[in-house]
Amino acid sequence: MLHPYAEIPELSDLQVGGPLVRIPMQLDVPFTPRVRAIVDTVEFQRLRHITQLGLADRVYPGATHTRFEHALGVFHNALRYLWQLGKDPRFSQVVDTHQAEVLMVAALLHDLGHWPFCHPIEDMGLAELPPHEAFAAEFLGPGSELAAALEQHWNIRADEVLDVLTPKTDSPALRLMRSILSGPIDIDKMDYLERDSLHAGVPYGRNFDRSRLIQSLLVNEAGDGLAISAKGKTAAELMVFARYVMFSEVYWHHAVRSATCMFARSFYELHRQLDLQSLFRLTEYDVIRELQRQAVGTPVAPLLEGLFGAKRRLHKRVIEFTADQSPELYRALAGRPYAETVEVGLQLLSALERLTGRTLAATDVLIDAPPVHKEVEFRVEIYDPKARVYRPLGQVSPVVDALARTQFDDFVKRVRVFAEPDLARILKDRYDEFVRELEAAACST
Template sequence: MIPEVAQLNRASSLVRIPPAEGVPISPRVRRIIDSPPMRRLASISQLGMVALVYPGATHSRFEHSLGVYLNSLRLLARFTGDASLNPPLDARSADAFVLAALLHDVGHWPYCHPIEDMRLTGFREHESRVSEWIDQSELRQCIEQDWSCEIQDVVDLLEPAKKSAASQTSPIPLAFLRSCLSGPIDIDKLDYLQRDSLHSGVPYGRNFDVGRLIESMCVHPNKGILAIGEKGRTAAEMMVFARYVMFSEVYWHHTVRSATAMLQRAVFLMKDKIELESTFKLNDAQWVTRLVETSNALRGTSLGNPHPLVDGLFGAQRRLYKRVAEFNAIDAVEGQSVEVHRQIARRPYWWLVAASEKLATRVSSMTGETVVAEDILIDAPPVKLEVDINVDVILRDGSFDPSASDADVNVDVSGNADARVTEKQSRPPLGVTLANVSPVARALARQQFDDQVKRVRVFVHPDKRDMMSRAVRAHGDWSQLLIDVVQSVDNEIV
């Protein structure tokens, strides 16, 4: 047992984080969290634009990292000595896992999630930057001097694409530990759902039992990844539902998405001037300063009009764009809503900009008033899908029948499911997926999670909303207008 796990309930040195949790800090952990890369995370918001709607949601990535680290110790305490792990957990494995939990967000930079959703050419995602932060900072020395694992062990857990030749025969249970860090139920989600809910001032993400989930965790007998025992089924179901509601009511709240759409369009307009690759080591304040200065420098030029967007987000007065239309993939409104979502969701960001520009031209001709491209924003689910919500449930006897779960409910990586009643379901199978035994999980597996919570929306400049609403009176009018724009943009591409 590594010292941090041994100190879980009797640590002499603690850091307190909400909600009144004591995080044990050993000397070697303190050297990690006091390093410049980790201290930088204290100046990067966990939720970015959410704070414009939920004022308390200003907690940092550093706080979240400490919460994930605490969960890693709880999980190690659960699996220390577990004979079902092959290779078994040892000090090297435990050290690598603890470091991966501490450093999993070290590659984050301000507002990176919405900007990464744009998939700009040549710009890498934050997950691929962890090894750079280790190599180019004192983190390398800290790990080499204080920890029994190799740096490559940590990289293997956080950046599988960068695995080395030696990784193929690693003495660490990589598949299991990776699934604990990133999977349907992982130590990251266990923390951020509850922490984001707490700071946002809403109850939705705190209505599941973390302790019960961790107690019920086990090793999948066939796949060697994280699964849950039957006693954790209800806690897992509640976590799935908590995640759904947090996306619906917080992360994809319509005003949060308005601010997000404004930020994305501003960055898109200025991407060649900001030099995004040079900003990934900045903190929030430095990044916003760079954005504002670049916007001010473009005033009066012909390179788009980003300053109403930037001023509305970061100026002296909050001035967000207003929602005029909304479409989901479930409920048809005047026969068009589902079709609009199907036509627009998961389009490339450059396509959304082209459609917004064409929509502005159409509305301008309808109203007889000037509507510039930056007056209209189309927000839609990004190309990248959320991770699958399913997890394997191992029933009471601890066994697993691989022919039971996969035959009864097939869930692919996009979350679609083909659920059917079979004779096999008339008697309980030995092992199942959560969708087999949970009506909530089954519903979210059948109908893509992203389609239920991530809507297609049209936002417009607040000064133009009334004028546009008069011109495009009914929701169905927006539907038809958008369908026409989609066809027009696609025809031009062809």
């Protein structure tokens, strides 16, 4: 029986070979003329100049891979998902060939609107920030090279792609397409876990069977999202654990968070004097240069120098704790608006000046706390063909159930206080007094 998407050139090339581009690890990404037409546009090429993990390379030197590489990896996953799901009549009857191609393009363009250091900047929730979805719409706007490439080579309108990336309408097909792009077992996570792990030089994000998981994909009971068959249970468990460990050991590694915290505070102090619409169109290198220029003579200049100057100098960790270690203090600091966290830090700074008898700079002490928004929870159904029933994976997996019973963010995303290195040594020697002052500042603000 002919595969329902067999006429899509990229899916055909995935099976029999054809023009390709190779990306780590040894992935052959179909690179047909119409894929090249998208990739060669000025709007897509800007992703070459935006790193995937921002400041993580201050700790993991190899983590300099770009959103350009990641986008190609997500596109490759989209092809593999579509080939597998096309074997499920419930999927192919809802998602036609044109919609499958729209999903492929959306996968390739899913990070189109991101700017340099997008995640730490967005985590602050500043009112002045333009949403990165608006940037995506602009880069796909009338007259753009990218929109023209879609019309000419794919017969796809820009608004069709944007509707997948930023929902405006609803249909069973769109819900299925969006669950592939953004859901518990989506093509984005499938790529970034492995790719970030590879470039960081750690094994954690690669310790799950991607092929087995993809081979187990099917449509969920409601017909509006993905599920997995019982044969993919172990692979799904390992993916859940891989994500947990990558957050714990890489994304929220204490030194990565120190660098992120220093950058966030610098941006927060400078953002009102910046033309954000222009800044976010720059390359990562040029954003750094502009921030350093604007910071001259300000309290955040030493922070940016420590991050991007000739000598790496990060603030040191004084204290860290999760929700189960210090529940009251954690609740007092986690999930607060960024401006309030800054105010708590300034209150703490004043108390520490009295405690140490030293005059401290406004950025000598920084509080890093989980942002307001939470991570997507791992909720996916598993289909038992013998019993012909769908059940939540957490009900049949002790691993997933254990992680579900403890809020992912509360355990992995710790509250930390960082201080200028010399001050950090002093505060560690006066730890009990420091904790009392932190508690007082958290409760009074």
